[in-house]
Structures are given as C-alpha cells and as structure tokens.
Amino acid sequence: MRVDIISIFPEYFAPLDVSLIGKARQRGLLDIRVHQLRDWTHDVHRKVDDTPYGGGPGMVMKPEPWSEAIDAVAGSGSVSGEGPPRLIVPTPSGRPFTQEVALEYAKEPWLLFAPARYEGIDSRVMAEYGSRLRLDEVSIGDYVLAGGEAAVLVMVEAVGRLLPGVLGNAGSVADDSFAPGTMAGLLEGPVYTKPPVWRGHEVPPILLSGNHGAIARWRRDEALRRTVAKRPELAARLDPQSLDKHDREVLDDASFRVPPEDMAN
Ligand code: JEK
Numbered sequence: 001m002r003v004d005i006i007s008i009f010p011e012y013f014a015p016l017d018v019s020l021i022g023k024a025r026q027r028g029l030l031d032i033r034v035h036q037l038r039d040w041t042h043d044v045h046r047k048v049d050d051t052p053y054g055g056g057p058g059m060v061m062k063p064e065p066w067s068e069a070i071d072a073v074a075g076s077g078s079v080s081g082e083g084p085p086r087l088i089v090p091t092p093s094g095r096p097f098t099q100e101v102a103l104e105y106a107k108e109p110w111l112l113f114a115p116a117r118y119e120g121i122d123s124r125v126m127a128e129y130g131s132r133l134r135l136d137e138v139s140i141g142d143y144v145l146a147g148g149e150a151a152v153l154v155m156v157e158a159v160g161r162l163l164p165g166v167l168g169n170a171g172s173v174a175d176d177s178f179a180p181g182t183m184a185g186l187l188e189g190p191v192y193t194k195p196p197v198w199r200g201h202e203v204p205p206i207l208l209s210g211n212h213g214a215i216a217r218w219r220r221d222e223a224l225r226r227t228v229a230k231r232p233e234l235a236a237r238l239d240p241q242s243l244d245k246h247d248r249e250v251l252d253d254a255s256f257r258v259p260p261e262d263m264a265n
Helices: 010-017 019-026 063-074 099-106 123-130 149-160 212-230 232-236 245-253
Strands: 002-007 031-036 086-096 110-113 135-139
Touching: 002 010, 002 063, 002 149, 010 019, 010 031, 010 149, 019 031, 019 149, 031 063, 063 110, 063 123, 086 099, 086 149, 099 149, 110 149, 123 135, 135 149, 212 232, 212 245
Parallel strands: 002 031, 002 110, 086 110, 086 135
Antiparallel strands: none
C-alpha cells in the first residue's frame, strides 16, 4: 500500500519509522511518503493560513497550497495502474473512524491524508475534491485535537497492521474486539504471562490447566463480563443469535439487561 501525507509538520510523522509500521516499510509492504505543504506556497513567508471570512477566532488554511499539493501528489503516478488515491481529511466533525473503516481503507492500494492545523481547511477544498476524488472527512473520536496529524498516526497504525504480512501472527487480526468474526463486538479478556505468581497475584489456574476447551469458554466469559461492565452499549448490540445458553447465563449473572428506550427523545 502507498500512503501519502501532506502536512505543515512532516517531523510529526517520525513515529512511522519505528516498530510495526517502520518494519512494514523496511520490508516494502508500506510505501509512506510525507510532504511539506509549504513546498506548494509561492510567497517568501510560505503562508498557509489566513483570517476567517465572517470573523471569529483563529485562522483557516488557505485553499491554494492544498489544491496544488493534492493535485501534485494525487497525480504523481498511481500504484500499478490503479486509480487516484482515496483522500482522507481528519476533522472533529467527520465520520467516525472505526475498525470497519480501517478494514475498508486496508483494501485500498493508495491513501492520501491531508491533516490540517488552525481551525481547518477552507471548505471549498472539500467541495472541489469531493467531486474529483473519493473524499472522506473522518474523526477519530469525540474530543478536540490541535490538528489532524495525531489522527493520521492513529489511522495509519490501525490500517497498517491489517495489511497482509504486517502482523506476525495471522490470528491476531481476526480476534480483534471490533472486527467481524468470532469475538465480534466483545472486549478482550485479561491476559497473563510468567511468572505464575507475581507480588502475590496469581494467574487464574484455568489458564495453567491445559484444558483448551475450558480455557476458551473462560476467556469468552471474561470478555462478556468485561463488555457488560465497561461498554454496556456494545453488549446491547450483541447479536442474540451469536449467544449460546452459557453466554446468556454469564450475561444474566453480570445482571445485564437491554437498556430501555429513552422516552426523553
Ligand atoms: C483536524 C485542526 C483543530 C480545533 C473548532 C471544533 C467544536 C469548534 C479544529 N477527533 C478529532 N478531534 N479533533 C480533530 C482534529 C482537529 C483539528 C484538525 C482534526 C485540524 N484541528 C481544531 C477546534 C476546531 N471546534 C469542536 C467547536 C477546529 C479530530 C480528528 N480527526
């Protein structure tokens, strides 16, 4: 997969040189290219921002550097004759970035990220590229960042680990809490390694039993309990067809009830 990133802070993406993503790049599985937005300005000050029309606080990113940068990068030769990249613009008002979206992006041959700063990019850029490329405005969560760069790091890591050959253990992707599959919609249970007793805390004996059926059942019980305790809204969305008799007993024991309709709405 090819990934281009256009930003006024290329240094922000140094973490993509290390660990899982860094290794995937070294192995040629990921081709990440970071570009300085200011390279597409033409004034001595390399100005990328201006005051907002209509007034208000902060500054807005000018459309011209973005359009020149996106045109140059998106037109810089596709991946093995494929089409143009998918354009992804992080914004607090975007479509939620979820594991489903990560799986969708992982199928693309080419992604182009456009992380902004200040109060965001002049909206005419989105109007223009929304009709020229496949454009996604996405948010990584309901909190306010100072810019889109951290969101791009999050998305590249979430997408990168899904690419074929990037994770060592092929099973780990299918088991992800939010991924479609056997553990769909459940939080992960607790994990343990050696030593068997640490500061008086024991590893649950079932995990040392060698009884793989009983271990799988125990892990599912723990996942169900944890999901009810920490994320009841996820538990409420569990497919009833995916719950066996034992699951229902565990949920009942965790005193899980489907939340009532909110009459206030
Ligand atoms: C991209 C600039 C900073 C800060 C205006 C927005 C309601 C008005 C822009 N999940 C996420 N949170 N934040 C971002 C994100 C933030 C960004 C940019 C992404 C570019 N900023 C900024 C404030 C405002 N307020 C909240 C009141 C706009 C993001 C993602 N993805």
